[in-house]
């Protein structure tokens with residue numbers, strides 16, 4: 153009898169902040185191969201971070217004064233936080249370095265093209281994504297920047313960098329325009345300027361801010377957005393300096409509450425002030441607050457409106473009915489209690505209103521398998537959530553554009 | 569398929585390095601040494617299927633409470649955690665169980681030493 157083949161043993165390296173995305177995500181690629189390789193998948197929220205290329209963005213600032221100040225900071229003490237209102241000492245997302253892909257640096261030596269595009273492409277291929285929507289990261293807190301003119305200057309520069317440098321290099325990458333919401337007229341100018349750009353598939357307001365979304369100063373902006381047919385997304389975030397959150401002593405606590413808090417405030421104002429009646433065809437998308445807050449807010453607002461209808465006189469239906477017509481993204485999807493999650497998804501018709509988002513490479517990202525593994529969803533619902541709802545909302549073609557999972561696994565370095 | 573025994577490392581090397589992660593014909597597992605004991609766990613996280621053994625391997629964080637019930641975080645000199653690099657789930661290296669929710673755990677792989685050889689059964 154022939155001797156059995158000796159086993160092939162290879163050592164796998166530790167995954168750290170400079171590991172190749174294809175290695176970090178190899179298990180996700182295997183999941184794709186096993187259960188959703190033939191699905192059309194769109195990731196509505198990813199953050200291949202612009203802060204690694206912050207000097208490129210700063211160099212596009214159109215105001216001479218702010219550009220000079222920003223570049224001086226960049227070369228001096230500010231580095232990739234130049235002009236931004238991030239507090240580095242309080243940025244504890246990586247849990248003391250335990251989650252290495254937060255703030256990761258992709259190894260791209262010898263690869264042609266922009267490193268951002270290379271990193272994004274590897275991430276998309278590894279997770280089995282057809283398209284990915286790029287959101288800003290370092291700019292997520294800019295709504296709290298006390299110098300509103302800095303928000304405008306950085307918004308214009310970021311939008312130029314996105315549309316002129318990044319998006320043209322990969323048709324699978326799409327963008328949402330950053331709106332400097334503290335300055336409505338600057339938002340209007342940007343919406344008009346980029347109206348015909350096909351790579352821009354929507355508009356983003358970073359939710360971490362204290363602007364009332366129903367304010368009359370935004371009415372022309374909402375009309376322009378409604379007429380464009382492209383969605384308006386509110387991307388949530390955190391702010392430890394917000395007085396309520398200043399009571400919380402751990403990043404975990406502040407993060408858990410603040411991401412849901414800002415979108416709850418904005419949805420509440422949007423509905424109670426009858427914005428869905430005043431802008432009936434605007435497409436509202438709520439990003440990165442998970443799902444558990446949605447049925448809470450539906451029930452809470454319905455309860456209040458029934459008792460106090462004179463304070464919401466523009467409504468012709470209950471708040472939950474309007475909320476069922478909005479769209480939501482999945483991540484970070486709370487799923488420690490499947491019965492609760494199932495009820496949550498039913499509450500807002502997830503089958504048609506929910507869009508998969510990864511948030512890659514942030515620490516609390518979700519793989520597409522978080523959807524394919526749900527025991528209570530039909531295959532039809534899974535396909536909708538993973539890509540077909542996004543295709544309908546953003547008018548994306550649904551032909552496959554991603555490589556096969558098998559070819560991605562073959563091409564990966566395999567060092568870790 | 570029936571299990572087979574495979575010699576994967578030298579015991580002295582495992583004790584010295586503390587953790588070695590290997591793929592054996594495509595089956596990935598982490599070998600660990602801690603407090604004179606050895607363990608092997610599948611490189612598969614119960615959370616989202618991440619490569620749990622390829623993250624950090626470090627002392628567990630503990631709550632240090634003094635006589636007056638004042639609390640502060642500290643670092644254990646006794647327990648070590650396997651930290652999944654995808655989202656930070658932490659598992660005790662000797663029990664394979666999540667440090668807060670014991671129902672969440674890694675999959676054990678039978679491991680033994682014979683002389684200086686570390687042998688796993690897969």
Ligand code: FES
Pocket residue numbers: 613614615616617618619620652653654655656657
């Ligand atoms: S997959 Fe391990 S922590 Fe999420």
